[in-house]
Amino acid sequence: MKKNSIQSLYLHLVKVSPRRKFLISFLLGLFSALSLPPIHFFLILFLTVTGLIWLLDEIEDFRISFCIGWFFGVGYFLGGLYWISYAFLVNSDKFALFLPFAMIGLSSLLSIFIGLTTFLFSKFRFSGLNKALVFSSLWVMMEWLRGHIFTGLPWNLIGSTLTFSDELIQISSIFGTWGLSFFAILSFSFLGCTQPKFLMKKNLLCFLRVGFPFIILITLWCGGHIRLLFAEENFFPNVKVNVIQANIQQKDKWLPKNREKNFFKHLDITRDSLEKKKTEETIELFIWPETAIQFFLDENKKISEIVGKNLSKNGLLFSGGIRKEKDPYDKGDIFWNSILFLDDEGRELGIYDKFHLVPFGEYVPLKTIIPIEKITQGLSDFSPGDGLKTLHLNNVPSFSPLICFEVIFPGQVANLLDRPKWLLNVTNDAWFGLSSGPYQHFSSARLRSVEEGLPLVRAANTGISAIIDPYGRVINKLDLLSEGYIDNYLPKPLASRTLYAKFGDRVFFIFLLILFSFIGIRKKLLGNKFEKY
Template sequence: MNKVARVFAAARVLADRLAALSGWRRRLTLVGLGALGALALPPLSLLPVLLLSLPALVWLFDAAPTRRAAFGVGWWWGCGWFIVGLYWISYALLVDAAKFGWMIPFAVFGLSGLLAVFMGAATLAARLVGARGPGRVAVLAALWTLAEWLRSWMLTGFPWNSLGSVWDVSLPVLQVGAFGGLWGLSLLTALAAMAPALLADQPSSRRLALVGLLTVLLPLAAWGGGSLRLAQVPPAETGLTLRVVQPHIPQGTKWMEGRREGHLFDAVTLSRGTSLDGIKAVIWPEAAAPFFLNLDDAHRAYAALAAPPDGLLLTGALRISPRGEDPFRLWNSLYAIAPGGPIVALFDKAHLVPFGEYVPLRWLLPITKITNGSTDFTPGPGPRTLDLPGLPPVAPLICYEAIFPGQVVGRDQPRPDWILNITDDGWFGLSAGPYQHLAAARLRGIEEGLPLVRAANTGISAVFDPLGREVARLGLGERGSFDVVLPRPVAITPYGRWGDSLPLALVLACFAAGLAFRKTSP
């Protein structure tokens, strides 16, 4: 038996063993495979695990005897993927464990089960359309990507840890995001990682060549094209210097009455540690000023001590409706403050975190949001381009908003020259969460062809150029600041111009190709 035949035989043996599983053994195997696949996510980025996790999913899909079982293949795999990929959500509930600790099983396991429905829907849909033969990999990959896209906007949307996010480890491959966005990366990943499942089919040189094309040449072509783009577009700067401050305020003490003055003092001290001459903006993270700065003139004037003489302080802080206004409202905002304290611009966060900033179905659920206070936040109007004195136009993203592809620039807004992402990842401790959040924000810049400036309370604060090249960074759990020259944007990218239209067209083409190559048996 030659080497090629042995490869096919080994794959067939593994596929047969998986097909023989039933009941709880089958379910546990799928959960384990999903959990294994999640090790490819940042910060571990162990990409090779997908070459076992996803082919095994295909083999178990092939062996599913019923439609219900086909749904279960995607659902149980998705449960493992999300439990491991989103375990860090529990850290936010431990900030006040006495009050919210009981919610951990619901937040981790319940949320994972809900999100896994989209994966189950993908495998069920593949069964319903009769995905067979070599084409089943293309059909599954297309429907998997479509399910991730649906997850990004249904039920308010939660595109965290989509399959394409595993490529944060490879800047050249990330350049695919400029053309196909996150969904183009997801489609590429699904095709490449599911293709080895074809090795369990009838041995043939054509089948082996197809596996090589999808698993090796497709990612290699993406890497080569991305490397060429990186080489052809050198870094460029605007000449404007920014100072990014990372105050590292523990989440458990941030809103303590006796500590808030000290937190504001520390942020000002870090901002003025060296001369502010030549600095155009000092940037603080989300809610870095723990006061309602729109009505608190004294604390706003003190915060303004961090503003450069010829520049601005850009800081996150809460905002409340004026006294006497009914109903009372609360916003999570970005303030642009000039020397002396005047507010020259405001941006209100639009995409709020369920249960973190508001309680869905509050009339039905007897719980409170995990952030301070009982009042739900009010969403802002959506993506905006801010014109700030002395600075290029900017697209602000507050925390959670950075995970949503195609929601950086408003449809009726002028194109900005950079993205400003302020966030407070102190909720998630020293976990994978801040690394995954940073990876998502970085990809937004690549998708739009815009530099990204990110200020985080406990890290990771960083600056990337419009191709995702790192310019500066302050690590997770560090306290300090850094000065950086703002990079220049590049010309609008295909994804920035057409949004999800291009990747969805690729998904449709992949689906059609898969159906064209289906056969009556694998």
């Protein structure tokens, strides 16, 4: 692009009316969603984030700054979370009416955090590296808030755009996904934070400014590559995992007439996975996805017996299921979305109840005020479990069970006081069909392995099921909408905890504190020149 063209585009975005700024910002956000899994067209963010920042230049009314960010967020989240609409179409006669309200409402709420980013950012009046550092810090702090306020939804963090590369995501072992997001948005925003006139000069400084965003990504990649060069692949020699993916479509999953059929489909695939295996000394773990068993086992002892008869000696079944108990305060029942653990005699070894429930999917908040049904079929609202657990079952290496989107929360997947050896994630992404949703969910799960230095075994009803090592590398997987099983010896965790596993989010916030100190020192040293550099 010619020099005059860049300057003209910049001036146009600066001078255009607020209404047009809002429309342009929305479109920039919408195109930014192309950077998310599974497309990963992250290069577009160099253009869209630059456009967003240019739209904010010279704005005196900070309410307009907020709206520009908010409209960008609406486009970004509508494009990135479109797949949520699929869940409303499974029972379209009941829920299709709510689809537009849910999509627009959720996108509007999540966009508040990007609006706050641009609102605060507009209060700073300098450019170059200082401006980019402030923008990146504000962006990630708002992502952190989005992941923690109310129930929290750290989905499609900007760092997830880089999960196509095993090397790029290794920085998460130090700073968590927040650090990955920081360096990603720093790279994408730097050109927008540099005045166009400084990008068009033919000198070394201009060359360095244009190349700086790519230097960041190359440095991340090189650091990750070196880490992986020295990575060792270690496995528990006597523990094998079989991950079962039955690929049952959501419209068929909860029909009462299909319960036995669905159960035996899982069992048939489990039997197939037994054929080539040694069954004498090896502990075999058979992992079924979320709600694979739709019977209450205390009322259906025969199901437990059938399971026991079809497992190998020393075999254990870890299956998503449902359970209920009588409510001690009234005549009703309490239901849980659970993982059930059965041995080769059909005995129940333990349970885990999901504690981080999906609003409107598994329960309806403020139900007395909002008289609608939850989207999940078949049962009353689920109740939350007791919280994060590390389970110790027989001779199985200790593990942390996670159901569905419990795996998306950085720093909240492993008990610090009773650290597990691996992570177990069972999920049912059939709600979202052939869409971006399951890929985004899978990418987030991989990041937890890198952060914690723990392997992850993931069973998904329709995919993506996988066995992942403690560096986030996929050892084996079943693709979306495929049927079958994968097996492998269970990977061992890293010999020592990652920095993030030891100190959690504190590492990143200490980094930000040092960063702001650096900006303050630069301002003091450079004086009036600070705003230019």
